[in-house]
Amino acid sequence: MPFHDGFFHHNLQFSRSFTKKLNEQLAKVDLFHSQWLIVFYLNQYGCSTLVEISNYLDVEKPTVTRTVNRLEERDLIEQVPGKDKRERRIQLTESGVRTFHEAKKVVEEFERQLMSGMAQEDLEVTQRTLMFLKEKLKQL
Template structure:
């Protein structure tokens, strides 16, 4: 007789084990693709956020990435050096609000082509319905983790 509780434990253990095993190879391969554009994942994540959601504060960007503000500040400083982002005035002089420059928007769109191909290639054979379900599951887990 099979204990259903043991089966559920085994399933969730496998689920999280696979999640952990997926993360590093994905990030390593993503960085290889981004390296073709002299970028890294942390920089790409900021470009992605600013392109899709508009100007953001450093606090918002650090929350979005799940890292400390000094980490985001270093990444932002590098993106400023490259001419991809710029600071815009805010209500509070202590608050740094960042947005993409025109060059940053152009770079984002160029890199987007590379990343789209990479992501489509690794999702080959996984239906859109399955992808949508995986997105829903990941969002649900993330919300539980950051509540």
């Protein structure tokens, strides 16, 4: 089975298509999917550093810096003073929390539509497989 007619080809196409459609939906609340991921994380885990976000999302630090800057420009997050002067601790503002709740509805509806009609077992196998492959990639 060659790569391109096969497994990875479909996976990449799905990922692109997924983020595209999610971005379309999130436009309703004026967010991009990468911004949503950080807003979600901050709502879940509270005040955090960029490195914590970077580790959670498995995305490099410069990418996090950029997206966080965008969120700050839009006053969805704010600086939190801390002891370690290297760190940049941030949290959601009131406006950020409001945006989170609005976006949550949009994302949940999007997922609901996408998941309807899917066999639960297939989803579990798929998720397990992807996690397995992700781990293997790390060891490469």
